[in-house]
Amino acid sequence: MLDSETLSLRDQGLPIIAIIGRPNVGKSTLFNRLIRKRRAITDAMPGVTRDPIPEKWLLGNHPVLLVDSGGVKLDQEGLDFLVTKKSLGLLQIADAIVMLMDCTEITAEDEMLIKTLRPYTDKTIIAVNKVDDPVRDDLVWDYHKFGYPRVVGISSAHGLGIDVLEENLLEMLDMVEMEEAPEEVHRVNIAVLGKPNTGKSTLTNLFTGQDTSIVSEIPGTTRDVIMGEFSYKGTPYTVLDTAGIRRKSKVDEDVEYYSVNRAIKTIDDADVILLMIDVTTGLVEQDKKIAQLIVRRGKGVVLVFNKTDLLSGVGNELEAIKDRARFLFPILSFAPIVSISAKEGLDVDKLLDCVWSVWRQLNKRIETAQLNNYLKEWSDAYQPPRGTRGHFKVYYGTQVSAPPVRFLFFVNRKKDFPQGYIQYLKNCIRRDLGFTQIPVEVELKERRRNTPNTRL
Missing domain, CATH: 3.30.300.20 (K homology (KH) domain)
Structure with a gap:
């Protein structure tokens, strides 16, 4: 049962943010840092703060009630027990909880407190204090194992990471100013790569609906990176058409060598790579080198088997080509395969649906x-x-x-x-x-x- 003093905090009608932690982890220092004045007493001796200390505080542009609490000792009796009881009572009425930890060690008391706060995971931020040196940044990772979705490293004494903590509190309390941070329109950046004359420019022109790239049967017509824009199912796309990437031994002209370097750098600017393959010739060794570049950079890739209109249509010719590609290039075992005819416009919508699926996986996060x-x-x-x-x-x-x-x-x-x-x-x-x-x-x-x- 909550005491009257704790319940009275609700009467102010403000969102309540409670700072909780074992003694001497820096709760009062953090409290003073946030309200920007010395209200709570700080001392190296544990247990200086006993009663909850409330203070009105402006978080962003929003007034809230920040509460410093006494140090929690879950295995104590007497006065320490009463202090702990009051501090834990705040958990029930708080809208957000900052559970303060010390980066230098995870104690048995910490683990007991983390377990106690488990029912309040959704409204709790673990703030790992005393991260006042870049060397200590790695210590924050130890706290991710407890499964709390929000973990930040801070230094109450030096003010490091306080802005990140405040941003997390704003998000948790749903106070983000939408007019200042409008919902971002996600743009998908595609790069069309492959050896010369596989239909890269034809596909780019089909995407954009205009002849941005020169189309010719002469290999190597595209010398530079051509950028075009289009929209598909409400999503904006940027497409980069590149020069065909050849083996260096076959690059004779300086301008061709420059174009190849530009094409390789384009991989870094793209989210999803369309690796164009002429279905009549299949994958070649140079495609494997491109694939290695893509995988090393963690980019999405779709194997695009183009010119299906030139296949005989007899038996399972296309499936055999795909199976051979999987066998010869295990590095791309995860990559989806889409067969199209850029010249005839066949299955291009299927290709773009696949690109969107890959892009979503690239941006997926797991708690x-x-x-x-x-x-x-x-x-x-x-x-x-x-x-x-x-x-x-x-x-x-x-x-x-x-x-x-x-x-x-x-x-x-x-x-x-x-x-x-x-x-x-x-x-x-x-x-x-x-x-x-x-x-x-x-x-x-x-x-x-x-x-x-x-x-x-």
Whole structure:
């Protein structure tokens, strides 16, 4: 049951933000930093703050009630118990909770508090304090394993990361000023790549509805990167048509060499690459080199088999060509294949639907809690193998970027970690988390020894 003092905080009619944490993690320092004045007493001695201290505060342009609380000691009695009871009472009435932690260690008290706040995950931010040195940035990752969707690193003493904390609070309280941050219209950037004379310019002109690229049977007609724009199903697209990429041994002119370099750099400017292949000749070794460039940069790629109008139509000729491509180029095993005729305009809508599907996967994010629930299932189904120094272990993971889609897993020993198990994790991520059509990168980080030995 809540005491009258805690209940009275509601009477002010303002959103309530509560700062919660064990003693001496810097709650009062953070409180003073946010309200920009010294209201709460700060001291190295734990337990200086006992009663909740409320203060009206302007978050962005919105008035809120910020409350500093006494240090939580879940296993104490007497006065400490009363302080803890008052602090935990704030959880029920708070609209947002800042759970403050110390980056230098995760204590048993921290883990008990994290477990206690589990029912309030949706309105809680874990703020990892004392990240006052770039070297300590990595320590923040240790807190992602607990499955809270919002984790930020800050330094209350030096004001570092406070802006990020405030942005998270604004989002959580749904106070983002929409007139200042209108919904972004997502533009999909496509690059059309491939060896010369595979129909890149014909497809580009079909997309844009105009002759932006010169179309000719003479290989190498396009010397530069041609940009065009169009819209499909309400989504704006930019398409980049490039010079055909050849082997360097076949590049004789300086201008041709320059064009090839520009085409390679275009990969960095695109979201999804359309790798054009003449269905009458199939994939060649140079296509594999392009594919390696694309995969290394974490870009989406669609294999576009063009000129299907030239096939005989006898038997399963096209399927045989696709099967051969899969066999010869395992690096592109994830890439969707679409067969078209750019000249006749056949199945181009199917191609664009595929591009949109790939783009959505590239920009997909998985919450840490969801990832680690799956990680437990994957580990139960197939444990990491045993090495000379015992079993390899995967403790927890988090998605660190999109795009490119990258996952970071914390392990007991990074050196000599089995490549086969890394590939297993990639396969599981694609299969269970919806990344079936794009490259997925998995990185490992060795966890510090003084971190609690909790294994997912």
